[in-house]
Amino acid sequence: MDCHPEVWGRPRYEIYGDYDHSHLHTSGPMQHTQQPIVTGTSVIAVKFKDGVVIAADNLASYGSLARFTDVKRLRKFNSQSVIGFGGDVSDMQYLDRTLGSLDTNENYSNSDQPLHARNLHTYLSKVMYARRSKFDPLWNAILVAGLDGEDMPFLASVDLLGTKFSSPTLATGFGAHLAVPILRRTVPDEEAVQQTTKDQAVELVKESMKVLFYRDARSLDNYSIAVITKESGVELKENEKLENQSWAFADQIRGYGTQVN
Amino acid sequence: MASVFHPGPPSGTPKYSFAQQPNTASEGARQHSFYPYTDNGGSTLGIAGADFTIIAGDTRSTSGYSINTRYCPKVFRIGGPESRIALSVVGFAADGDALKERLDTILKMYKYQHGKTMSVAACAQRLSHILYGKRFFPYYVHAILGGLDEEGKGAVYSYDPVGSYEREQCRAGGAAASLIMPFLDNQVNYKNQCIPGRGTGHELRQRVQEPLPRKDVEQLVEDAFSSAVERHIEVGDGLQMIIITSKGIEEIYKPLKKD
Numbered sequence: 001m002d003c004h005p006e007v008w009g010r011p012r013y014e015i016y017g018d019y020d021h022s023h024l025h026t027s028g029p030m031q032h033t034q035q036p037i038v039t040g041t042s043v044i045a046v047k048f049k050d051g052v053v054i055a056a057d058n059l060a061s062y063g064s065l066a067r068f069t070d071v072k073r074l075r076k077f078n079s080q081s082v083i084g085f086g087g088d089v090s091d092m093q094y095l096d097r098t099l100g101s102l103d104t105n106e107n108y109s110n111s112d113q114p115l116h117a118r119n120l121h122t123y124l125s126k127v128m129y130a131r132r133s134k135f136d137p138l139w140n141a142i143l144v145a146g147l148d149g150e151d152m153p154f155l156a157s158v159d160l161l162g163t164k165f166s167s168p169t170l171a172t173g174f175g176a177h178l179a180v181p182i183l184r185r186t187v188p189d190e191e192a193v194q195q196t197t198k199d200q201a202v203e204l205v206k207e208s209m210k211v212l213f214y215r216d217a218r219s220l221d222n223y224s225i226a227v228i229t230k231e232s233g234v235e236l237k238e239n240e241k242l243e244n245q246s247w248a249f250a251d252q253i254r255g256y257g258t259q260v261n
Numbered sequence: 262m263a264s265v266f267h268p269g270p271p272s273g274t275p276k277y278s279f280a281q282q283p284n285t286a287s288e289g290a291r292q293h294s295f296y297p298y299t300d301n302g303g304s305t306l307g308i309a310g311a312d313f314t315i316i317a318g319d320t321r322s323t324s325g326y327s328i329n330t331r332y333c334p335k336v337f338r339i340g341g342p343e344s345r346i347a348l349s350v351v352g353f354a355a356d357g358d359a360l361k362e363r364l365d366t367i368l369k370m371y372k373y374q375h376g377k378t379m380s381v382a383a384c385a386q387r388l389s390h391i392l393y394g395k396r397f398f399p400y401y402v403h404a405i406l407g408g409l410d411e412e413g414k415g416a417v418y419s420y421d422p423v424g425s426y427e428r429e430q431c432r433a434g435g436a437a438a439s440l441i442m443p444f445l446d447n448q449v450n451y452k453n454q455c456i457p458g459r460g461t462g463h464e465l466r467q468r469v470q471e472p473l474p475r476k477d478v479e480q481l482v483e484d485a486f487s488s489a490v491e492r493h494i495e496v497g498d499g500l501q502m503i504i505i506t507s508k509g510i511e512e513i514y515k516p517l518k519k520d
Contacts, residue, residue: 034294129355132297133398157329161299162355165322167330176327189331 036088036139038062040073041218042175043084043143044208046183047153047168047193048201051229052145054082054155055205057213058238059220060089066220072238074224078103079233081117081146082226083124086172087160088139095138098127117146117154117228121164129162137161141172151230153193168193171208174216179208198227210242221245298401299324301354302495303335304435306482307405308449309415311472313506314407316347316417317482318435319490319517320499322354331498331519337361338503338510340368344378345510346408347503348388351435352422353401360400364388381408385418385426392424399423403434413507430470437489437496444488448481449473475504483515490517 038060045054060068068089075083075096083099085092102123106115115123121144131137137160148154156166168190169183186204187196196204205225213219221242227235254261302323307316322333335357336349348364350357367387371379379387385406392400404420419432431449433441446452454468473481482502490497497520502513 125355129359132355135295135297137295137297161297161353162359163299163301163324163329163353164355164358165330165333167332170330176324176329180327 036091038067038089039218040071040086040089040092041216042171042173042179042212043073043086043141044171044175044179044183044205044212045084045143045145045155045169046187046196046201046205047155048187048196048198049194050153050198050231051147051227052082052153052155053198053201053205053225053227054084054143054145055209055223055225056084056086057209057220057223059218059222061218064217066218069220069222072224074226074236074238075099076226076234076236077120077146078106078114080114080228080230081120081144081154082228082234082236083120084143084145084172086141086143091138091140095124095127095140095142113149116149117144118148118156120144120146121154121156121158125158125162125164128158128160132161143170143172145226146228146234147230153228174219175208175212178211178215182208182211198229202227206243210245213242213245298353298356300352300401301329301333302436303351304433304437304441304486304489304493304496305335305349305351305403305405306431306433306441306445306485307349307407307417307419307429308431308445308478308482309407309417309429310475310478311415312409312413313475313478313504314347314409314415314417315475315478315482315502315504316349316405316407317486317500317502318349318351319486319496320501320514321495321497323495326494328498334501336501336503337365338512339365340379340384341372343372344368345505345507346379346381346384346406347505347510349405349407349434350402352403356400357402357404360391360402360404363391367391381406381410381416381418384408385416385428388418388420389424389426392420392422396423403438405432405434407503408505409507415505433485435496437493440489440492441485444485445481449478479504479513486517 040060043056056073058070059066060071073085077099139160141159143157145155155170157170158164168187169180171179187193209223213221223240224238225240303319303321305318316336318335320332320334322329335351339348340346348361350360368379388406399422401422406418408416410416418426418428420426431445451468451470455465456468459466486500497517500515500517504511
């Protein structure tokens with residue numbers, strides 16, 4: 001009998017023949033991330049005169065299966081920025097780890113100017129663009145909300161291709177179709193940002209989260225919401241529940257056309 | 262461009278990446294389904310005058326039928342405060358930003374190393390080399406570079422994605438290039454315009470092209486964009502113009518229709 005430790009637990013050659021290694025060899029091109037697996041849906045955010053509100057629900061879907069219902073997709077970065085992740089959850093966790101070590105490294109330097117949201121957005125956009133250029137993307141759509149170097153509200157987006165842009169209202173995924181039109185109705189431009197209060201902005205985001213729960217099949221009624229202002233820093237609430245949903249009209253609807261009752 | 266109308270697997274034109282279905286081939290190896298390009302729409306325009314250059318672009322950024330933002334500039338001053346060169350990039354915005362930052366850095370390094378600002382002709386050739394450097398994974402952009410040449414005349418250089426370039430009087434790029442360019446041929450280079458009252462046939466004489474005054478060019482740019490906005494869904498929101506003269510660089514922003 002063959003007693004070498006490297007064959008412990010293997011089928012015995014004299015009975016089963018040589019161990020078949022063929023499945024370990026991959027032929028064809030090297031495989032990188034080609035599709036997201038466990039995914040988060042929309043992240044939505046809006047600027048107001050003193051800061052930014054950002055929200056995302058707590059669901060991580062596995063295809064159409066609502067697999068993980070307590071996944072926090074808003075991550076706080078130091079005291080003045082929040083990052084909202086849509087797309088692949090494992091890539092989100094990788095980025096969160098990367099940002100964690102970035103924060104650690106930053107704290108070793110004795111500069112009194114901590115990284116603000118604009119720096120963070122630039123950093124993330126370089127990471128995302130470098131990865132897409134290696135054909136090995138981080139399959140995420142990301143919103144960065146917080147304060148820039150002048151303590152002004154900052155909100156910007158970056159996606160798996162490294163495309164970046166900024167706007168008074170932003171949303172990823174389904175939210176870009178459903179939430180943005182609602183948010184833009186109140187906050188169409190920078191001028192309107194100055195007219196919007198914190199309470200109005202929070203109300204607006206909650207209303208948009210409700211619309212997303214009604215119409216996005218990969219969404220959940222549990223969500224996280226964060227408000228970033230200069231005065232109180234990051235106020236992150238991670239276990240909010242949608243309120244005042246309207247379903248009462250549904251029992252009036254019967255059939256698909258001619259059925260009367 | 263045609264982005265939204267071709268959601269299938271890679272066919273040569275850039276498309277909106279999230280619209281893609283994972284490509285499951287039936288044979289052994291799975292195909293790469295990640296497509297590294299997209300099209301962010303928008304349009305740009307450069308016109309050279311006798312002693313000035315205007316580089317303009319709309320400020321809309323799109324993904325498919327969605328508007329990402331109404332203000333995302335695609336015309337940039339490059340090379341620091343003393344430089345008199347502007348670059349516009351339209352197509353895939355992430356490549357455009359990367360290209361802009363590389364050229365900007367090169368211009369700054371040139372200043373540090375040679376103690377003078379780069380001439381627009383030198384910059385134009387350098388940009389061509391940058392683009393050709395990624396010949397087999399191109400920057401998916403149509404770049405237009407503008408400045409003043411060594412005689413102080415307006416200069417516009419336009420590029421294809423892999424670095425072929427040419428100095429021109431005027432050039433439109435991006436989504437609405439095909440709408441704007443014929444208008445410029447007629448209004449800037451006086452194509453198909455004849456001197457009136459000379460009769461027909463062999464008597465006809467082409468109207469001679471002369472440098473346009475700055476006011477007229479600004480008006481032409483505005484008209485070109487407001488008509489492009491009417492007929493192309495990816496163009497709109499705002500018009501950004503960078504005007505380069507020997508005195509310095511001015512920037513003008515004008516709103517466009519947001520529909």
